[in-house]
Each structure stands twice: as C-alpha cells, then as structure tokens.
Amino acid sequence: MKNTEPNLLGITINHRSMRGDARRFADVTRAIADGSLPGTPGRARAIQQYLTSLCDGIHHHHQAEDDVLWPVLRETAGAEVDLAELTDDHKQLDPLLDRVRAEATALAAAPADRAAAGRLSDTLATLRDLLDEHIDDEERTVFPVIRRYVNHDQWQQVENAVRKGSKIGFELPRIERYATPDELADLRRTAGPVLLLMLAAVRPGFARRERVIFG
Structure with a gap:
C-alpha cells in the first residue's frame, strides 16, 4: 500500500541544523572577539566559507517554502493556515543573511580584528534568535496542517x-x-x-573544516 503520509523528518533536521549552526558560530566568533580563541587567517577563511554556504542554504530553504510549500498549503488547507507572520519573518531574514555574509568576509580580510569578530557574533546571535522563534512558530502551526492536509505526492x-x-x-x-x-x-x-557512499565522500572534508574552525 502506498504511503500517503508526508514524512517531515528531512525538514525537521534541516531546521535543527540551521538553528544549531547559527548558535555555534555565534559562540565561536564571540570566542575570537574575546581573545579566548586565536583569530588566524585559516580559521577566518573557513568561517567565511562555511557561513556563506549556511546563508545560501537558509535563503534557499525559505524561498522554497514561499514558492512551493505556501501555495500547496493555501490550496489544500485554505483558511486553516495563516502564513502572513511566517512570510514576514522570511522578509526579515534576507537582509540579516546579507549582513552575515558581509561581516564574515570582513573578518576573513582582517582575521585578527576582534571587533570584526564581535560584530559578526552579534549578527549571528540575532540570526539565531530569529531562527529559533520562526522555526518554533512554523513547526507548531504549520506542521500539523501539513500532516492533516498535504498528501505524500504533494509533499514530495x-x-x-x-x-x-x-x-x-x-x-x-x-x-x-x-x-x-x-x-x-x-x-x-x-x-x-547511496546515502552511505555520498556521506563517505564528503565526511572527511567537512571534518577537516570543523577542526580548522573549532580546534
């Protein structure tokens, strides 16, 4: 029998990874700003590269929600879901992501600048808090609607x-x-x-970058 229940595991882990990364990078850049972690060129470049990918991924995620998920919910659930506040959150995210990218680039250009690390940490803390609030709201209000109204094929x-x-x-x-x-x-x-093979291919590079950034 074909499964008709949407599987929300992927989006749940994606949400968790965005929140977790915003939190730990706010912490590591604060450690650089405080002088408890050296602001080396290699560390600053690795932070800039990681945060660029993170910001791109967050933008892509909420753009897919705006362009694909929200229309599906409006079609299937109608008045049962109010997406206005979540959409407003998405609009706040993009300029914040641009600030993270710019400040990470500034830190990479001046790795020993503790003030630059502090500015980046403050912006990441703002991103962390916005993501925490937004994702809590989304999972509380939208996930039950998805489970009730969206079928497996639509979720796919x-x-x-x-x-x-x-x-x-x-x-x-x-x-x-x-x-x-x-x-x-x-x-x-x-x-x-396939998943195991792909993970085996990308795991070593990811682990090396983690060591450069976090020690």
Missing part, C-alpha cells in the same frame, strides 16, 4: 524543490551531525546505500 514536490539547488556536499554532513541515531537509521532505510 516540496522536498524536490528544497533539494534542487542545495549544496549536497555541505548539507549531507550537517544532516549526519544534527540527526539522532534513530533518524539517521530512518534516512538510511529510505535512501539506501
């Missing part, structure tokens, strides 16, 4: 839109980082050996 269209344009080499090891063992087991059952 949404997930395909999210995957399109994603940076697999960046996203996959973050899934492994933020998923629980049970969630990873579910993903492996769904994706099969």
Whole structure:
C-alpha cells in the first residue's frame, strides 16, 4: 500500500541544523572577539566559507517554502493556515543573511580584528534568535496542517524543490551531525546505500573544516 503520509523528518533536521549552526558560530566568533580563541587567517577563511554556504542554504530553504510549500498549503488547507507572520519573518531574514555574509568576509580580510569578530557574533546571535522563534512558530502551526492536509505526492514536490539547488556536499554532513541515531537509521532505510557512499565522500572534508574552525 502506498504511503500517503508526508514524512517531515528531512525538514525537521534541516531546521535543527540551521538553528544549531547559527548558535555555534555565534559562540565561536564571540570566542575570537574575546581573545579566548586565536583569530588566524585559516580559521577566518573557513568561517567565511562555511557561513556563506549556511546563508545560501537558509535563503534557499525559505524561498522554497514561499514558492512551493505556501501555495500547496493555501490550496489544500485554505483558511486553516495563516502564513502572513511566517512570510514576514522570511522578509526579515534576507537582509540579516546579507549582513552575515558581509561581516564574515570582513573578518576573513582582517582575521585578527576582534571587533570584526564581535560584530559578526552579534549578527549571528540575532540570526539565531530569529531562527529559533520562526522555526518554533512554523513547526507548531504549520506542521500539523501539513500532516492533516498535504498528501505524500504533494509533499514530495516540496522536498524536490528544497533539494534542487542545495549544496549536497555541505548539507549531507550537517544532516549526519544534527540527526539522532534513530533518524539517521530512518534516512538510511529510505535512501539506501547511496546515502552511505555520498556521506563517505564528503565526511572527511567537512571534518577537516570543523577542526580548522573549532580546534
């Protein structure tokens, strides 16, 4: 029998990874600003590269929601869902993501500038707080509507839109980082050996960058 229930595991882990990365990069840049972690050129470049990919991924995620998920919900749930506040959050995100990119680039250009690290940390803390509030609201209000009104095929269209344009080499090891063992087991059952092969290919590079950034 064909499964008609939307599987929200992927979006749940994606949300968790965005929140977790905003939090830990706010912390690591604060450590640079405080002088408790050296602001080396290699560390600053790795932070800039990671945050650029993170900001691109967050933008892509909420753009896919605006362009694909929200229309599906309006069609299937109608008055049962109010997306106005979540859409306003998305509009606030883009200029904040631009600030993160610009401040990360400034830090890469001046790795020893503790004030630059402090500005980036403050912006990341703002991003962290906005993501926490936005994702809590979305999962509380929208996830029940998805489960009630959206079928498996419609949800597959949404997930395909999210995957399109994603940076697999960046996203996959973050899934492994933020998923629980049970969630990873579910993903492996769904994706099969392909997931294991892809993870094996991208894991070493991700681990090297983690060591450069966090020590």
